[in-house]
Amino acid sequence: MKETVQTAVVGVTGYAGAELARLLLRHPRLKGKPPVFAGRVDAADAARGGIPLAEIHPELADSQGHGALRQQPFSWELLSDLDVDVLFLATPHEQSRAWVPEALARGMRVIDLSGAWRLTEAANRAVYAFEDDGTELAEETQEQAVYGMPELHRKRIAGARLIANPGCYATSIILALKPLVAAGLVDLTRGIVADAKSGVSGAGKAPTAKTHFMYAADNLSAYGAFTHRHTGELLEQVGLDASEIIFTPHLLPIPRGILSTMYVHFHEAQSKASIAKVYHDFFAGSPMVRLYDKTLPQIQHIVRTNYADIGFQLDTGGRRAVVVCCLDNLLKGASGQAVQNLNVMLGWGESEGLE
């Protein structure tokens, strides 16, 4: 177990990047070791040593002077010179796909927040249309990648050199369904429904017609039914065939938070206690999952935390259940889970810096 490490973040300018910076700057194991911030920096800013964090995200300016840290122009030399041990990529998937092999070759461990390395099945990767699919380097890199959900893959994460940090919707759905499906309780022939709703930060920082306040506010819209990119992750991680689940995302008029409502049929009648036991057994030793025994979770209770909250309700016959999972799309759905992976990878307490 290392006492500390030098981290670097590429992509601090986005929403997930801001959360990542915030978490790493106050992580107890990283005191006095702020991350290196690197990325695209124009000439004028490069001339003054990069862009101060306080200009990128004014809310990160604090009395300890962290606002004066700068995003520097990215170069592999910079990262090597500064002895970066762990590289966080909060970059578009094309860029992550291109950069990871080089980072690994230079001896860094990588936690990639994009969808670049999450999928083992080539068929599922089709939605990303990676040009390098099938090349030897891509294959080798993909084989090293571990899907970064500690609740499912804690041991493999501990030794991993490349973490493919899960998608936000996928995290909420996998955590809710995996215990039930793995226990063999779910009648998959009747089909699972995952009706998911996410706040606007999930749509990214670029101003578009759909992220305009006038479009998103006081509104709700469904999109990407049958076609959302996170589908492949669900299928692979829960162990489902595409015909066994329908996943529909919706855009909520709130800044952050996901609530996913899952509908399952059981082979046999279940009791509240039997289902609760399945969840409690599955998540024993998982500090970042909170199970609700009496009520259903709500977005307000998980926003700005790294918890995934799970609750369920059975019908009177015990043959059908509604399962609700809530999490913060920028934390447990992105940067928080990335730091959780960092902790597991380095043998630190899994929830350190995340409470």
Add this chain to the structure above:
Amino acid sequence: MKETVQTAVVGVTGYAGAELARLLLRHPRLKGKPPVFAGRVDAADAARGGIPLAEIHPELADSQGHGALRQQPFSWELLSDLDVDVLFLATPHEQSRAWVPEALARGMRVIDLSGAWRLTEAANRAVYAFEDDGTELAEETQEQAVYGMPELHRKRIAGARLIANPGCYATSIILALKPLVAAGLVDLTRGIVADAKSGVSGAGKAPTAKTHFMYAADNLSAYGAFTHRHTGELLEQVGLDASEIIFTPHLLPIPRGILSTMYVHFHEAQSKASIAKVYHDFFAGSPMVRLYDKTLPQIQHIVRTNYADIGFQLDTGGRRAVVVCCLDNLLKGASGQAVQNLNVMLGWGESEGLE
């Protein structure tokens, strides 16, 4: 066909009451015939002739002086004296249950916005626990009641003396499912899911912990899975058994609007055109339903209108569909549909006063 009628509204103080007042005050057939407003009025207000509308709902004050209309103390004599033809009840279901027989006996036609008379099956009425269930008067009254959804029961509404105006969630789900189920396309053994989301006005005007801004804002919560009171309406109107559908309502952080997402499996593979035809045939002659052929409806496009917007998406195999229905819970889900029923009942144009 009557040229005009005298209407009365009991319960103008609530959200549905305000919308009802607004619609009736500007209805082209009711020019110069404002509704009689009657309800609970304390002694001090009674002494000044009732409570001015402008004090109850400041937004209803207009340059035509409608803000000076008053909610008067309710009495049957008042309604008789003023020759009320049609009585709108925007009252709690217990009150509607108690009052309707008297109103009918006095020769008024009634449009009741509560759940008091919507259900024909006694088993489904159990959720309301009506004390009079089984009495002769209740039976006779119930038999006269017509479920007030013109798209399903236009002819019976035309002759009805008692309209049971549908529930808001129920309207959104029935309109989306009825055409498909009636056409025999849906494999009910695989179960339908109706995941519904409503704005806060659906929870009523009483200040409660759940309607507090701090609870509702930036939040989403599921409630009443398997137990919501609108379930009986869905079952009776769509023609389903309780085991064939799961309906879960959610509380959206917006003032008004419902979006319901329905998931169905078909017996046989369908095409976009085949499903579109089912909907277009079913809603031919229904001016208040808008069908989307290319995209899915959104709440922003129906808020403050009386339209129900319906769209769908098929999976590539054509065996599964996601159907989305949006409507304004206070209009098509309450007061707008009530006026639509008034129009049909009196032989007026179905959308008069609703555009």
Add this chain to the structure above:
Amino acid sequence: MKETVQTAVVGVTGYAGAELARLLLRHPRLKGKPPVFAGRVDAADAARGGIPLAEIHPELADSQGHGALRQQPFSWELLSDLDVDVLFLATPHEQSRAWVPEALARGMRVIDLSGAWRLTEAANRAVYAFEDDGTELAEETQEQAVYGMPELHRKRIAGARLIANPGCYATSIILALKPLVAAGLVDLTRGIVADAKSGVSGAGKAPTAKTHFMYAADNLSAYGAFTHRHTGELLEQVGLDASEIIFTPHLLPIPRGILSTMYVHFHEAQSKASIAKVYHDFFAGSPMVRLYDKTLPQIQHIVRTNYADIGFQLDTGGRRAVVVCCLDNLLKGASGQAVQNLNVMLGWGESEGLE
């Protein structure tokens, strides 16, 4: 008085354009005479006769088929061929500045929603930097322009050929201050403060960093202190020197609505009754202003109406007042006032089509 006219709208694609279309389509004097919509249309759309309104603003599709109306490619010939009497320009001020002389020359009357022709003082126009300032055509056109606030200039509007429709902030501030200043009550040496707050639609439809949901939601920001473009209108219409007022706009996290809070000192002590009388006298005969005698107006009561609501509170000494004015920035602050001007211009009832 003309029975009806043919209108045209350039710029229906924006927020003000949508409201204008909605108002004109249901105006009782314009039944069967829908506006001509003209603007920039690409070749593909031109080939199909223009862009259907239902694609531009889905909420405008109605059971009367108005969604099928099309925005056609703009040309002066089109407008002439269709005998357009009144042209509404919901266009950027540069474009309005360039087009108005041609429209007038072709005999159309123009109601321009931009800032192009609102200012009589060249110094105040400096913020717009019009290239044509000082040319004879511009001078002549400017002289014909009437500032389109019926409460101040009703008579001149009646005969006008060019209406410069007021700015949204300016409307809320002028209506509140003009009666007090015109009555000579206000001690201008002590300075007036106008602290104004507007919903996001005021910032326009273009997606920008500031209109991103993540920026605007749950936020409030001040901007343009001392420099906002509407300042010139205030000064000219209220009759103030720049040193006598400070106007600061703020961006509210709501779709629409303006609330302006004005602070004034009086030369002499006033009573509630004396101030109320000033306002009631000034706005006698103005159907679109509602005066509050007991409480202060709120945004919720004016949203989606064309009313400007005004209320005030005095300190115990009667020497200072807080005046609040609320209006909908897209209606009384833009398109509603434009239709009000149309009504006045044509001798119709001032509030026709606006209730």
Add this chain to the structure above:
Amino acid sequence: MKETVQTAVVGVTGYAGAELARLLLRHPRLKGKPPVFAGRVDAADAARGGIPLAEIHPELADSQGHGALRQQPFSWELLSDLDVDVLFLATPHEQSRAWVPEALARGMRVIDLSGAWRLTEAANRAVYAFEDDGTELAEETQEQAVYGMPELHRKRIAGARLIANPGCYATSIILALKPLVAAGLVDLTRGIVADAKSGVSGAGKAPTAKTHFMYAADNLSAYGAFTHRHTGELLEQVGLDASEIIFTPHLLPIPRGILSTMYVHFHEAQSKASIAKVYHDFFAGSPMVRLYDKTLPQIQHIVRTNYADIGFQLDTGGRRAVVVCCLDNLLKGASGQAVQNLNVMLGWGESEGLE
């Protein structure tokens, strides 16, 4: 300097109480010393040892088991038995007024979040109508009270036994005005305006007509012009006469955050640099104030932090300024400032546990 202390919180059930609990539970000096929570607990809950924090505020349940801490029935004996050193009162002002003398007599130091002890002038206290005003005990207690704004009274706080924690609006206005007024720059004869806007949490947790989502959402309203209870604090702390300032609060449609816009006239022309210097000098050594030199602060940058952000804009003549101050009403405006006072009182780093 004490290494640690035992704290207690009365009133954890409210919004400020929740924030206080969160801050104290993760304060680095209080590790392993969670606060004692005491308050009203009914018999059934008392029988199980009190109400678990996780039931009061689900978001406070964490993987360290803090959700299992309980609010116990309040008694002075409980506090004595548990050796409470510092008592936080997040209680109504009447209760704080009644309890503080007893707490002081028992040797506890008190940080009171209510308005009970903030005002030294009896005239200003009239708004609270304290029954004990004028009694010896009240006088003595009042004399011990220190207004808990470290930026103004750091030294006196260090030795205080009773801290009167400032009001939220008052904090935002005093911090912005005090430096300018203390420097003698402001022409008070022309009057200061403080136009303040606060999120809904400032209105408390009780469900009322004004905190209903339907009232607060998409709305803005002014209230309490000339009469708000925080006025006395402003006057005393800034050193103003009631005739020299107008303060109007507004209710913003957001959960939390205050933005106050202040308008001042200067005796003489100032420059950007001269005003900046005044602020920088005044707040040297104050870690929880962030000064903006280029832009104006916004609510989004201070929400969920303990910072007060201040910026200003001068008119071209340098004689007038708009000053904006933003803070989180539950943190720097309540519980965060309370913890800041705890730090100062105990000689700890002023921002410990607050970053």
